[in-house]
Amino acid sequence: MSRELRAAFAAVALALGGAAQADESSVRLAQADGVERVQASCAICHSLDYIVMNSPFQDRGGWEKTVNKMVKVMGAPLTPEDSAAIVDYLAAHYGKPQ
């Protein structure tokens, strides 16, 4: 590690020492059609960084599979319209670049 990095590390360690607890409201999703539905549906069970973390490598089919799993296995209370809108949003903003 370079001296600069070491110094930067020390600075951050200082800043985080006794740091405030992690706050998931800092996760910002792309502000576009469908984002409210995504936030309201997905954040019931998990923070929204799950979406960003799993991008941008899933194509539309991949996101469809993920959303289906959330409904069928994990019990997400989504209507078919919700699911379709969420898949559209995820494919458009967190999908694999075409």
Add this chain to the structure above:
Amino acid sequence: MDRRKFLLRTSGTVAGSLLLPRLGARIASADELPAGTVASSALDALPGKRPLVRRTFRPPNFETPIELFREAYTPNDAFYVRWHSAVPEVALADWRLRVGGPAAQRQREYAHADIVRRFKRHEVTAVNQCSGNRRGLFAPHVPGVQWGFGAMGNAVWGGVRLKDVLEDAGLAAGALEVVANGSDVPMLTGPDFVKSLPMWKALDPDTLLAFEMNGEPLPALNGGPARIVAPGWTATYWVKAVEDLTVTDKPFDGFWMKTAYRVPKGLFGASGFQSQDTEQNSPITSIRVNSLIVTPAPGAMLPAGRRVEVMGIAWDGGSGIRKVEVSLDGGASWRGARLGRDLGRYSWRQWRYDFKPQAGSVTVLARAVARDGATQSEKLIHNPAGYHHNVVQRADYHVA
């Protein structure tokens, strides 16, 4: 880019990709994580923990920065955190363990004090590694928690033998699996996180019901008050906040056994868990032999013509480490590294290798060989869930 993100990207193995021109050889480093993972991760401290690499807030999934693997035992406040749902908080005084089931002779319930009084204390040093450690480095990427190298740690686990507890309840003829359930509950109507072990593993003298980690009470974030310790097997079996053990005469068919945590049949050899094998796939079980270069961080600048010591760790599923070899010529020739003290066959083992780099650049390859003869993969063995990444690591350095 804010300062935290910058630090995250430049910490550990990724400094070279930002500060220095890319070398010819690709390194299996965190800059191969998905772009979204890099963007959404940051160093962040959970209560009682030092800053770790946050992958997700809720449920909390935080990994240990590589440089903290310099220590033989991973400090409790540096140990990675992985949960499927909210972290349960159970006070040791309120904690109870129920033991029973169709293949147990008696139903029992124990408080911590009962267990301490009745059973002999036992310790084991073992690597705890998430099944999905290094999933984020899969090419192509697969969905899941996008871990880098740090979803693991090495600790001294203290408690009692699971065998002693099970035998106190008495095993009936036909006992096949021990099903372990913790006090964590699923969100909504999802499947409860419940895992089973085959009898041979549950009765192994090193399989524990653990209350302690490195001589301290097990932190709630790491499964306190009590968790299963299944040395040599991936951490999915190390059920956290365990409160119920059911001895069954049939294969347990919960989601987290039957559907999740599985690998294609035969891809990684026999599972050792026949009652859970199907025609198509097997449960993930033993940790595959692996190693990690800890210092100097890949991408660092090394002084030309001066002695440099590379330090790393190596581990496997319990046969122990026979040797670690290092190559400085792209794998054409290999020389043995010096192994550190043997802390037990389930522990990782430190290794060191000295050399004098010439000005320019150098790529260090490291590979471990286990006592059972297994060695690391040269190419990724891709599988749908992103398990068992143990590809020989390539670390690029600049020398001046």
